[in-house]
Amino acid sequence: MSLSLLSLRWRLIWSLILLQVVVGSLVLGGFIGLAWMLGRVVDESGQETVAVIQRALAHDASGRLVVAPTADFQRLQKGDPSFWFIARDAAGAEVRHGDVPPRYATLVRTLDGIARTAIEPEKDNTQPKARFERVETAAGPVNVLAQTGSPLSLKNTLKGTGLVFLWLVAPMALLTSLGVILATPFVVKRGLQGVVATAEHAEGIDVHERTTRLPLANVASEIRPLVNAVNRAFDRLNEGYDRQERFLADAAHELRTPITTLQIHLEGLPNDPLKVKLMQASARLATLAEQLLDLQRLDHVVPQEEPVDLKSLCERVAADIAPLAIQNRCTLSVDAPQQLMVHGDAPSLERALTNLIQNAIEHGGQGCDIEVRLCAPSCIEVLDSGPGIPEADRERVVAPFHRLVPRGRGAGLGLHLVAEVARLHRGQLTIGSSESGGAKMRLELNLGA
Template sequence: MMSLLSLRWRLIWSLILLQVVVGSLVLGGFIGLVWVLGRMVDETGQETIGVIQRALARDAQGKLVMAPTSEFQRLQKADPPFWFIARDDKGGEIREGEVPPRYVALLSALNGMERMGIEPSSDNTQPKARFERVQSSAGPVNVMVQTGGPLTVKNTLKGTGMVFLFLVAPMALLTSLGVILATPFVVKRGLKGVVATAEHAESIDVHERTTRLPLDNVASEIRPLVNAVNRAFDRLNEGYDRQERFLADAAHELRTPITTLQIHLEGLPNGPLKVKLMQASARLATLAEQLLDLQRLDHIASHDQQVDLKALCERAAADIAPLAIMNRCTLSVDAPHALAVHGDAPSLERALANLIQNAIEHGGQGCDIQVRLCEPSCIEVLDSGPGIPEADRERVVAPFHRLVPRGRGAGLGLHLVAEVARLHGGQLTIGSSESGGAKMRLELNLDA
């Protein structure tokens, strides 16, 4: 179905309308020019014969006379003046204008004929004429007239309409069909650069902020728009850089006072208040570290080093084991054999540590946590906790989103894991474990 906003169809209809308007103007100009030059005339004399036929009459004495009809009066006022001669069967005759003697004699010779067009000699010394025997209110009359009299407005429009119908209209129709068929290809070719620019824009995301829209093959009318978009990208890139610098600086600046705060808190006497303050300071420390982790992701040295996922899983589980024991959780690693991937070992280890910490945090006291290594390059972390509702599985990956508003987490852990997966050509998917808890699946090198 044709789109009302389609540039192609707008151009097609605009060109067709332009053709109609221009064709109408040309036709009107042609008619006006011919009218001014006096070329809209009765070349055959047929209309002039008809005007005389309708004006022929007889007076009270039975003589041929011309009734003063408007048509006949218009012929009388024509410039140059015309002539005619009419003669009935009784010899009655009426003339108008200067009839050449040659045609007066010829009228008698043509008696008994129905009609005839009379062409002059090649030297054009005699005007063209038309002879016709007509039936009028005065009876049958032989009429000879000079051709070239002015046409009536009605017949002028009728003749022009016939010319338009048989000459102009077919050409306009063929041209319109050509425009309809050719315009889509012309427009497609003309907008080729715009389409390529749009496709290039689809590949731009927040992680490739240096990419700009190309100006190759872009029409000059579209260049200001492309330049404006590129300048907007520059401003956005500058804003992102300021935001990243602020987060990195804030995280670095927070580490020292948080450490100082924790030292002072440890010197407080044991009690419920100390436990709450220690939990709050631990949350601040986790938030600062995760902000730094996100900043480090943009400065990973290389993804080409070989990483042994079996050793990585065992190392991460060993580091988090004290936290699991503190929460009375069981933590096991199912990695029967080594699996190697290309990547950055420190960032992968931090991502796995975040998944295990997330399982401890949301699995609850006494849950079972399993780290499973799957081929070809996948790590799964399963717990026996309540799991993550399906409606929340996409939102928990967003930064600072927490299932438990007052939980100990900072809301950056899963977002950090998803970013590490993306940088390693993989993805983080969230599902349900066999026991009904959460299953975090970290897939790597999917595009390898």
């Protein structure tokens, strides 16, 4: 798994573990380097020194015990010019190197028969420490008494360092890493409580509540610049929305007067096909202006929680729009067997139902059957026998200015306005298919009330 796909918790865990390994290695390397510079990386026990002597001891052609000049022995001589030792074989032959203290000259014979021992004669270090060991060499068994404290080779230094790391640093690093793995999730969760709360608040922001901003309470100082930047972006978006709304409202208001004047002049023209087309075009302009005003009003309206009789509302709207249906040779019927009461804003609901019926007349085609159906507990359905709306387009048709037919007569705002009215009444607009294969618009109100 790449680091970019890890959660923040695992990023911190791996970062802390890597930091521990790096710091531990640097500290260990620093101690070794300091000890090396001060000459303290030495063979305190004398074990390495005796091993070098063991590999160098041999008998010459005459049977005398001699020391071969091996590379390790030469390194030992060069590293510690004062280094000394005594070696004595089973026949009593001895070989010496360096300035052997008189006291140790006879001690090598006294210790004969002992496998190995460390010698520390004086606590005040007036006599050097030494190591006695009986070893097997090319010259047979030999007793070796050597001075301790000679410098270690680089190979043995690294070997000893590795053992120290393996037995001391590694277990501590492992336990610490385990503690980090177990503790980091709780630490991260506690440290990011403010961020989580801010994210939850952001999830609940409604696009229509443009004054809402992300809270700064309990947000870490490192995250505050991001939260402030997001809030400033909200402010800029809000300003843009306000300018857009003012433009739409002003444009709609300015269009109403010339459209009304145009319609008056058109009514005075002789009846012919051109007049019909011009009247339809002016009606479309008038509808567009009214829908723009409705859209602007809906963004600021607070629905009046007053009782609304949906049965009476459906019958009244159907009666008002019946002439338009007749003009398009459509049949319009209302199926409202009983009274249904809801709480809401009657003018907004009337505009929503009017848009639904006009949409059915527009897209159902000439001669289609349109039915307004009232369903319990608080639902209005408008069904038509037209071609219907493809399933792939059902979510997009509620977007503003979206039209199924690019050159159709509608402006693409009707269903969007209906969806906005549904939202104001804690409801929703769903689009489906009618029994005849046409479109079915279902306006549900007061959901969850």
